[in-house]
Amino acid sequence: MSTKPKLIVLFILILASISPAFAISDTAYYDKVRGAWLGKCIGGALGMPLESWRYTDIDKAYPNIDNYVGYFTSEWKGWSGMLRAEQVPTDGEWHRMLVRVDVPQFDSVRCIALPIVGMSFEFDKTPGIWEIRDLKIIRPKNNLGPDLSAWQADQKCVWTEWSVWQFDYQGERSWLKAKEETARLLNLKPADVLLFSFEARSIKGAPKIGFAFDFMTRDYRKGFGPDDDTSYQIVGLHVLETHGPDISCKDIGRDWCDLLPNISPELAEGLALQRMRQGIAPPESGVHPIGEAIGGQMKGEIWGLMCPGRPDLAAEYARRDGVVAHCKNGVYGEQFIAAMISEAFVETGVNKLIAAGLSVVPADSQYAQVVRWVIDMHSKYPDYRDTRRELIAKYPNPCNPVYADAGVVTLALLYGNGDFDKTIRIAASCGSDTDCDTASVGALMGCVHGANAIPAKWSDPIGDQFRCFVKGFENWKISDLSKRICAMGRKVQAYHGSAKKFSTDL
Known part of the structure; x- marks a missing residue:
């Protein structure tokens, strides 16, 4: 074989070893990351004033949610x-x-x-x-x-x-x-x-x-935060920046202990933090009576943003983060969201996003059963309100376990059908854990469309300001945070290539 054919074969092999994520340009990567974080903040701000409301009360008070309903305070x-x-x-x-x-x-x-x-x-x-x-x-x-x-x-x-x-x-x-x-x-x-x-x-x-x-x-006051959905993800970014792409659940747990304030042990994250400070390390820290709550699902975006086009890799990072405070279906929720965010860099259809999420969750899990049930209800009912009624009747308790909120996220994505405005409004109208669920779908739609496509009525009140409760990292510009996520994401992608190169099982 001559030198030229050998070079061609070598070039093909190199291309085959590179993850599809590397195909995204720096400009497009940044726009989607910023869109996801902006969408996360928008959803949180829209849903937070309605948290724990029954959907019937939301319908009565806000029959047509078309803007924020009270988050932006003086x-x-x-x-x-x-x-x-x-x-x-x-x-x-x-x-x-x-x-x-x-x-x-x-x-x-x-x-x-x-x-x-x-x-x-x-x-x-x-x-x-x-x-x-x-x-x-x-x-x-x-x-x-x-x-x-x-x-x-x-x-x-x-x-x-x-x-x-x-x-x-x-x-x-x-x-x-x-x-x-x-x-x-x-x-x-x-x-x-x-x-x-x-x-x-x-x-x-x-x-x-x-x-x-x-x-x-x-x-x-412009901006968003602090809230728990986003704050834990800043710890995730910090772990990657300080330890590199090869991280374990124990690395994440140590940063939780160092960087987070005391949190109520009535929440899964607070209970896990208390257990870790008592010497119970991950993954055992996440095995407790409220380990299947919503906390994993609400904080999975960061791992998808690090792994564009690699839902399998994003889900593995989410698993390592999830077991710090959760177990079983509580972890599956974080993997589901991480995988969908990762897929949103290469696909726009909500059915393909949901399929990517389901691909990383055990098929026989209760979490997967809820998602598939909502898909069936979507085929049955053209109006989301009918599916909403059936969902809340079937899973009346929000947050713990995560089932109602897994259903709300799936419902809003299906009936929103890729429209940013419609998707977040549907999620906010469903009650349950409205700030977490609306933030999750806001991040997904923001990643699909990019920051530049988000309507100004939603983005302007947020501006470029984001606040969290992580010690030493309380105040951010969303633009600066997005640049840091992109920079770390490139390192993650380069390190793993098309494989998963972790040195520990968990």
Whole structure:
């Protein structure tokens, strides 16, 4: 054989050994990575105000979600403290109450005042449970009725299925706040007189209902975070940057212990972190009663971004990260998302993305069964609301285990059919863990289309700002973060080629 044919054969062999991921240009790679992270932030910001809502309440309050519904807040500048309180009769009957509250002095040029109804320990620590209904703020102008979308429950206050606000005050805080858009409509000034009209009844104890105001800047704060979905992924990036592409679950676990603050052990991540700090290393750290919760699914994107066009490799990284805090279906959720993100660099069709996700999940797992069931429902029902109804009836408990949220992600992708706007709006309307699920599909659609194609109404409020709770890495520009992900991704791709070159099994 002459020299020239030998060179041709050698060239063909070299091409065959290179992962398809290397075919993507630096410009396209960056646009898709930035699109995925921007989409993740957009989905989180859209879904977070609706977290834990029932889809029926979302439909009632926001029948047509076409923009953000309250995430972008002003900066908190202080509060008035409880200005007055009224005793609720203890006979358990409903009583009509009318309470006058004078707005205190504040900087109304730079700030808005948000009315608060409830109780705080600074005023009275006596525990009690009470309910209110038909809450109205009566003024000469801008009368505010008992609209669910006008108020935000917080601190042990919930909107019940009987259309009443229930307060469970245990001596700390339990209150209801007017939403920012409500406060902007009221546009309160110092010395304004408000009349709160409502019905109240005592359930337990001798409760008092207090009244106060939060003061927030008139200007909105741009950007997203901090939240848990994205913060854990910053730790993943840090592990790769400091250890290189050949990482183990134990490497990730050590960085968790070093870089994360204390997290509630009621969450899988917090419980695993507690176990690791007690000396229980991964993967044993992720084997616990809440190990099949949503936490893996919510943080799988980073591994797909590192491995464009290599869903198998992305899923292996996700497995190593997943077992730090989760087990079984909790890990499969992270692998599912990572594989779909990886596939989104080379495919745009949602059916192919879902197929890539299923290819890395055990076929006989409950997680895979949920995804396939939603696919069947999509074939049966042309309207996503019908599938949504059946899904939540079948899996009524969000987060733990992850099944309802696996279903929501699959449902939103199928019925959104590749449209960024439609996909995130469907996810946000499904209830369950809305911030995680909407963020997951936002990242997928952002990766498919790229940052430059995301509608401005969604991207402008985020801007280029991202915040997280990883120690020493709290503030980012999304553009800078995307560049670092791309740089590390190129190293990952070069190291593994078309293989998986890990030195440990896990």
